[in-house]
Amino acid sequence: MTDYKTSDKPTELDALEFDIEDDEPFSYADFRLEDWLAFALFWLLAITLFSQFLSRYVFASPLGWTEELARYQLVTLGFIGSCMGVRKNTHIFVSLFHRWMPSGLSVIIYRCIAVCNLVFLSALAYFDLANYTAARNS
Template identity: 65%
Template sequence: MTDYKISNNLAPQESNAFSFNEEEQHFAYSDYKIEDWLAFVLFWLLAITVFSQFVSRYVFSAPLGWTEEVARYQLVCLGFIGACVGIRKNTHIFVALFHRWLPKQVSVNLYKVIAVCNVLFIAALAYFAWQIMPLLHIHKMASVALPISVLYGVIFASLLIMLLRSSQYLFSIFINPQQLCDQNSSASCD
C-alpha cells in the first residue's frame, strides 16, 4: 500500500521519478507468478489476434469474421487476469481521503476491515460465476464453436486466484500488522 505518507516524507532529491539506481533494477524469474505469465501470454495472443484482424481487413480487404469476437473475449480475460496481478501486488486504486486524519491504529484497523470486505466481495463474485457457468454452456459464441461458459470459466479461475491472493494478504496483515506500518513510513502502530 503506497499512499501520501511515503511521498510527503521524501527529500526533494529522492522524489525525482526519473532517477534510476542500477542496484535496484534486477530481473529474476522468481519475481513473477503464474498470473503474470498468463497475462503475458494472453496479451500477446490478443496482439496477434488484433494484428491479424488489421491485416486481413485493411491489407487484404477480406476481414476475418472471428477476430473481433475472439479479441473482445481475450480482452475480458486479460482484464481479469490483470486484476489477479493487481491484487497480488496490492496495487489497486483505493481512496485514502479520511485515512489522513485518522489515528494510526484506527487506520490499520480500517485496512483490516477493507481486506475482509475484499475477500468477501471476491468470494461472492466467484460464487456467482460458478452459478452462471452451467447456465451458459448451451450458448455458443457467434463465430467460434465454443460455449460462452469457457469465458466464464476463465473468469471463475481468475476470481479463484484473486480470492487466494487476497486471502493471503488478509492473513498476513492479521498475523503481522506491523507490515502496514512499515509500508506507511509515518505510521507507528503503538
C-alpha cells in the same frame, strides 16, 4: 500494505529535492504464473487484433472469429490483471484520509477494505461460474 506509516521515508520532504529510488535488480523469481500468463495472453491478443486489422483493411475480407476471440482474450486479461493487482496490493483505493487518521483506525479501515475486496471478488467468481454453468446447460 505499504503507506506512509510503514515506510522509512522522512515525513517532510523539501519540494526541490527529489530522491529517485533505484530500481530493484531484475529477477525472474519475482514473477508468478499469472504474470507470465498475462504476458503471453497480451501478445496473443496483439496478434489476434493485428490479424483482424490485416484481414479487414488490407484484404477486405474480415475474419469473423477474430472479433469474438479478441473480446474473450481482453476479458480474460482483465481478470488476470485483477488477480495480479490483488496479489501485489496495487489495486485502486483512496489513501488520502489515512494520512490524518490514527494508526489503529487506519488498520481497521484497511481490514474492512480487504474484506470488501474478498466479498467482491467472491461475488465475481460466483456470478462467473453461474453464467458459465447456465451457458453450458443451454
